[in-house]
Amino acid sequence: MSDAGDDVDGLTVGQVASRLGVTVRALHHWDEVGLARPSLRTTGGYRLYTAGDLERLHRIVVYREVGLGLDRIRAVLDDSATDVPGALRAQRAQVAERIERLQQLSAGLDRMIDAHERGLLLTAEQQAAIFGPQWNPDWPAEARQRYGDTVQWRQYAERSASRGPQEWQAVADAMADLERALGDAMGAGVAPGSPEANRLAERHREAFTSYFPLTRQMQVCLGRRFESDPEYAAHYDGIRPGLAAWFRRVVDANARAHGVDPDTATWQ
The missing domain is CATH 1.10.1660.10 (Multidrug-efflux Transporter Regulator; Chain: A; Domain 2)
Structure with a gap:
């Protein structure tokens, strides 16, 4: 044996x-x-x-x-x-399909890794064309350094991984339309706390989901930064003088209407 x-x-x-x-x-x-x-x-x-x-x-x-x-x-x-050769050919076709799916998965994983590390999967030229000449291509890297360990950065990266120039152009256009609407509302004398102002605040939260989900408390924190940060304030005040401060009051009033105290709101 x-x-x-x-x-x-x-x-x-x-x-x-x-x-x-x-x-x-x-x-x-x-x-x-x-x-x-x-x-x-x-x-x-x-x-x-x-x-x-x-x-x-x-x-x-x-x-x-x-x-x-x-x-x-x-x-x-x-x-x-x-038919043994036929059976093997059929199996080979299935294997080829699996290989293609795995290659697509590998490419998707590469984009996801790149998005987590870079934020925007766009060249500097594409960024300028989409976001305007005032856009600084160093901002995504600075944001990664500052927020890379947060849930919001991970959510942002996951959205970014699936976007190309056309998708980002749609995001930029939607945000630009919102900012014009904010400027027009301020110019028309819309008061913070009014139904129209509250609708604009909610529209801002909805538009911001292109980056990551934005709670009302988080929106209050953003409103503070829009007013206090020189770069953000310059951007909003460039649309209409005083817009940054006005928008903060709009956000605060809408938050109060939903039971959020702007004075104690934190990033959560």
Whole structure:
């Protein structure tokens, strides 16, 4: 009962598993379902495999490695009417489809990694064309350094990974339309706390979801920054003088209307 040389009759389950690189459990299962039964048994009932059994098992392992299911393997091995080349071609087509899907997944993962590290997957030229000449292409890197460990940065990166120039142009256009509407409302004398002003505050929250979900408390914090940060204030006041301070009052009033105290609001 040696497993050396060409004498393979009488191999145990463990010996066969070692030779083929499969598990003993798999061999037991193939026996139970009638796919590969050992031809011999010891007096104690233990399975013993012959050279013919081993050859069949080799073929099962090969077909399994190329992705055929057990029922299909049984047909290939036992049904003389089975078109073996046709079955293998069909399996090759399925493998090619899986490879394509995996390549797409790999490309998507690359974009996701890049978005988490860079924020915007746009060239400096694309950024200037979309966001305007006042846009600083260093801002995404600065934001990554400042906010990279926050939930909001992760949410922003996940949105960014799926966007190209056209999608970002739509985001920029929507924000520009909102800012024009804010300037027009201020110029028309719309009062903070009025229904129209509250609608504009909610419209701002909705537009901001292009970057990440914005709670009313977070919006209050943004309103403070729009007024106090020189760059933000210059941007809003460039649309209409005093817009940054007016918009903060709009946001604060809308927050109060929804039970949020602007004086104690935090980024949450």
